[in-house]
Amino acid sequence: MPAGAPRAGGHRRFGGRGDIFLAVTHLPASASGAHDSAWHAPVLVGAVCDALAACPRILDGTLGGGGHSEALLQRGHQVTGIDRDDAALGEARNRLAAFEATGQFEAVAGNHDAIDTIAALTGRTWDGILLDLGVSSRQLDDDARGFSFREGVVLDMRMDPRQAMTAADWLNESEEAVLAATFKEAGDEPKARRLAREIVHRRERKPFAVSDDLVGAIRAVLGSRSGPGEFARLFQAVRIAVNDELGGLSRGLVALRERLAPGGLLAVIAYHSGEDRVVKHLFREWSTACTCPPRHPICTCGGVALGTSVTRKPVLAGAEEIAMNPRARSAHLRIWRRAAAEG
Numbered sequence: 001m002p003a004g005a006p007r008a009g010g011h012r013r014f015g016g017r018g019d020i021f022l023a024v025t026h027l028p029a030s031a032s033g034a035h036d037s038a039w040h041a042p043v044l045v046g047a048v049c050d051a052l053a054a055c056p057r058i059l060d061g062t063l064g065g066g067g068h069s070e071a072l073l074q075r076g077h078q079v080t081g082i083d084r085d086d087a088a089l090g091e092a093r094n095r096l097a098a099f100e101a102t103g104q105f106e107a108v109a110g111n112h113d114a115i116d117t118i119a120a121l122t123g124r125t126w127d128g129i130l131l132d133l134g135v136s137s138r139q140l141d142d143d144a145r146g147f148s149f150r151e152g153v154v155l156d157m158r159m160d161p162r163q164a165m166t167a168a169d170w171l172n173e174s175e176e177a178v179l180a181a182t183f184k185e186a187g188d189e190p191k192a193r194r195l196a197r198e199i200v201h202r203r204e205r206k207p208f209a210v211s212d213d214l215v216g217a218i219r220a221v222l223g224s225r226s227g228p229g230e231f232a233r234l235f236q237a238v239r240i241a242v243n244d245e246l247g248g249l250s251r252g253l254v255a256l257r258e259r260l261a262p263g264g265l266l267a268v269i270a271y272h273s274g275e276d277r278v279v280k281h282l283f284r285e286w287s288t289a290c291t292c293p294p295r296h297p298i299c300t301c302g303g304v305a306l307g308t309s310v311t312r313k314p315v316l317a318g319a320e321e322i323a324m325n326p327r328a329r330s331a332h333l334r335i336w337r338r339a340a341a342e343g
């Protein structure tokens with residue numbers, strides 16, 4: 001296999017022999033857990049740092065516990081971090097206080113999907129933007145946040161506690177078709193329609209309130225052999241819906257693309273096939289010049305590509321990182337470069 005060629009299955013594992021980044025890098029930092037904290041263990045740190053190495057000013061749109069930001073700051077980048085969860089923001093600010101004191105780091109509360117509404121960032125552009133999607137380990141572990149399928153956990157799942165709709169509200173109020181579409185698209189669930197019907201039957205007798213209510217419905221449809229893997233996948237689907245993560249991602253990527261300086265890089269780590277599909281399709285669309293119908297003999301649209309995909313296939317974590325951090329198993333990193341000059 002030539003160096004840099006994708007592996008069978010079309011994926012490239014970071015730290016693998018054929019890795020595109022191997023020529024310019026050292027071992028991925030996260031393989032040593034150098035940027036892990038009690039809040040979160042970031043994934044693909046080495047791949048992200050290598051990809052964004054030439055970007056002086058970076059926006060970390062998913063600051064979380066600040067692991068990726070810390071690695072980037074230590075390499076001399078200027079970093080602006082955004083998180084919509086005040087608890088995460090506080091944690092990262094504590095951790096990165098020394099960088100904040102020198103002006104190399106700033107933290108801003110807000111939703112990166114709606115960056116144009118964040119007054120403090122009006123008109124700002126960056127050479128590199130990172131999104132490490134989903135939630136951090138601490139958010140998942142904290143039963144009070146209601147993400148977990150552990151017994152008796154209140155169905156909440158809001159990343160931003162100021163948001164009105166909780167997971168219980170979503171399960172109790174969504175139409176059956178919406179429930180089914182979510183379990184299919186965000187949960188890859190073959191029995192999505194049956195699960196949606198089961199939830200509607202059950203909530204007529206007793207509204208959903210705690211994790212056990214959803215676990216009971218899943219068990220009833222998937223059988224008693226359904227276990228933590230199924231619960232995690234389907235609870236995640238509910239979380240994605242409650243926080244409008246797929247819709248937000250589509251809108252957010254377009255807005256963030258406009259905040260890239262010419263030649264700037266957008267790096268996105270997705271953990272779920274639904275998220276990764278959104279990223280893949282948008283990067284492909286933005287990299288396509290001609291939008292004429294496929295059978296058109298010649299191009300008449302005169303379209304110009306907005307940029308190019310840097311990663312034809314996603315970069316995945318290597319076995320060593322996965323052994324240390326099982327969350328890395330599902331991480332898919334894709335990178336897109338904005339054209340140096342448009343038009």
Ligand SMILES: C[S@@+](CC[C@H](N)C(=O)[O-])C[C@H]1O[C@@H](n2cnc3c(N)ncnc32)[C@H](O)[C@@H]1O
Binds near residue numbers: 067082088111113248
């Ligand atoms: C996987 S964690 C990021 C971990 C981080 N890279 C680190 O090294 O610790 C995702 C974080 O992004 C935040 N988040 C998710 N969606 C967001 C959005 N649309 N806008 C702002 N923050 C978001 C979550 O609250 C969470 O803290």
